[in-house]
Amino acid sequence: MILLPRGNPVKENINPGKVNLADALGKMRQGKFTGYMRFDFPEGTGVFIYQEGRLISGLYETEREHLIAYDAIDRTFHEALTGTGNLNIYRLSTELAYSIHTLLHGEMLHKGQDLQLIDIKSLLVRMREEKRSGCLRIYSKEHIALIFYRGGNPLGFFHDGSTDIETTADSSLSVAKEPGAKVDVLVTIGDSEKSLADLMQTADVAGLWSNAVAARRLQREEQEHAASKTLETREADRRQKTLALFQQLAQAHLGKIGTSLVEKEFDKMKLNGSQINDSVLDGFYRNLSKSARLVAGPSKIDKMLEEMKRGFNGLPK
Amino acid sequence: MEMFQVVLALFWLIAGIVSFYFSIGNARVWTSIAVGFFLILLGEIIPGALPFLPGLGNPYVLAMGHIIGTLSILIMSHGFQEYYVFTRTLEFEGSKLHVYLGVVSVIGASLLFLLINPTPDAEVLRVLRIVENTNWVFLSLINIDLIRKIYLNIKDTPISNGFACFMVVFACIFLWKGSQLYIDVFSLDTKQDLINYTISHYTNLTGNLLASISVGGTFLYLGKLLR
Incomplete structure (x- = not known):
């Protein structure tokens, strides 16, 4: 389960099995979209992050697998065609889109720490002392908030409904106060913003989609054949x-x-x-x-x- | 003796009516068999057993009696063959109407054949009687064997005991017709003082009586089994 706060919703609760995703990704590119597409499937979650029309990140995660880039796109296409998924598209600011990318591809330092058990102050002090860049993800059953750090200094806050990094901590702190709230600490290594490639330029998205459609058709035929048998x-x-x-x-x-x-x-x-x-x-x-x-x-x-x-x-x- | 002939005629009348009624109310496979038994009444008893009937002395009536008697055993044998084929292949075809029409046509053709030929004299009638009895004797034996096979094929069906009764019927018919054939072949009716004639004569009468009773009884029993 990939935990991300909802940005500004563009489209919500779409069945990705009824969408030509290759075309949809193309339209995102043409529209210079910045934000992310989130695919929720019974098996796992896929996230495609766009920055000004560039597909800078692809991630597909299950309990056992962590796929990135082309593999993530391919797997997401396959899962989408089963018709069991749910697609949500959220708009973000350019900086936030990048931050989300670094968050998703960063290293998990602490995972699922109960906020009532952890000494959050000493954790923040350590982030500052070690000049860490990354993110604190605070979440409850209902909400998620992110606190971004760069070089040990807090960069800003991001919570449900935000499109950009905010400087006020109200919402984030309110999440921390919710019962059962937990925190993940993710750190990023280096600053690779400038070297981010557009996956749509280097990958044959249409080809991946065609393969997924063909595989799905074959699978359906096999299922029908088996059912008729x-x-x-x-x-x-x-x-x-x-x-x-x-x-x-x-x-x-x-x-x-x-x-x-x-x-x-x-x-x-x-x-x-x-x-x-x-x-x-x-x-x-x-x-x-x-x-x-x-x-x-x-x-x-x-x-x-x-x-x-x-x-x-x-x-x- | 006349009284005995009347009793015989009565039994055959009952047997004929029962068998004809049976042919109407049951499956096609029984039509040939039942019509064959019914024809015994027409062919044998009416001209032969009732001396009071008008036209008894008419050679055409007597000749037709023998011909119908011959057709009778041929038709019922055909019916048993059909039944045997059915028990082996489970295939059956034809309709009752075709059987009735076929029988009437053959009888009509036989009458025509008689009419276009010289009037049958005593010798012709004797030959016709021998032909008829020969058919009855040998086909009775064949039918007993055929019915035995049918019985074995259907012995656990509701109808099987009816076929066992038919074997008894044909045994009686064999005695009846066989003794008559014996008398005719050896012209024993001209040597009535011989014991052979006496035995044959009484065998003939007894066989005739038993055949009439067993035919009527068998069809009544079959009717009960096929209810």
Whole structure:
């Protein structure tokens, strides 16, 4: 779970499975967008960060995996096409977008420390003394706030709804006061702002998207094939059970020849894998009744057919 | 003796009515068999057993009696063959109407054949009777074997005991027709003082009586089984 505060919402709660993400990323670029796209999936979370139209960061994280750049984009595309995700787009300031990037790619110094147990003052003093650049992420169940540091000095605050780094600590501190609030300490190594590449320039995003679409189509076909196989198997099983039941009843009412008559009339139905149901069986009952009249009377045949109908309805669907 | 013939006629009448009624109310496979038994009444009893009927002396009536008697065993044998094929292949075809029309057509054609030929004399009638009885004798034996096979194929069905009864029927018919054939082949009716004739004669009467009773009884029993 990637914890990021919500910036200024541009689009929220979109199903990414219904969006051509290659086109969407292209539009972000053309529109010189600054901010981030957040994809939440059952398996994990993907984040694409834009700075003035440049895709400066891609991240995909699950409990076991931490993918970045092209791998993150590729995986996000694949997950998006399952249709189970949720896409939110937030606008940020240029500086904040970069800070978010450094935050996501920084080193986790402390994770999930309970604010009531940690000595926050000494932690801040240590940040200053060690001239650390990075971020304190304070979060509760409801809210998140970030405090950015550069060279040991606090740079500003960022919380839900902000588009830029703010200088007032009110919101951030209010999060810290919420019950169960925790803090992560992330530090960045060096200042690589100038060397940030545009992933869309170096990656074939359209190609990655096409591959993901093709893979998804193949996966869906395989799933459909497997589902139809399962259905086929279930129908075959049901046909077998029906035949066995009918043969057993025919044996009881008509003797050995009854079993053969049932088998013959069953073959004549030419089910060929199709579903067996009452309307299909009507013809079977009619034909069986006709041929059974050669060895038994109507009352016995009617009784047998009645038992067959009851037995068939009692079979699991 | 006339009284005995009347009793016989009565039994065959009952058997004929029962078998014809049976042919109407049951599956197509029974049509040939039941119609065949019904024809015994027409072919054998009406002209032969009732001396009071008008036209008894008419050679055409007597000749037709023998021809219908022959058709009778052929048709019922065909019916048993159809049933046997059904028990082996479970396939069956045709309709009752076709059977009725076929039987009527063959009888009509036989009558036409008689009419366009010289009037049958005693010798012709004797030959026709021998032909008829020969068919009955050998086809009765064949039918007993065929019915045995049918019985084995369907022995656990509701109808199986009915086929066992048919074996008894054909055993009686064998005695009835066999003794008559024996008398005809050896012309024992001209040597009535011989014990062979006496035995054959009484075997013939007994077989005839038992056949009529067993045919009626069998169809009544089948009717009960096929309710």
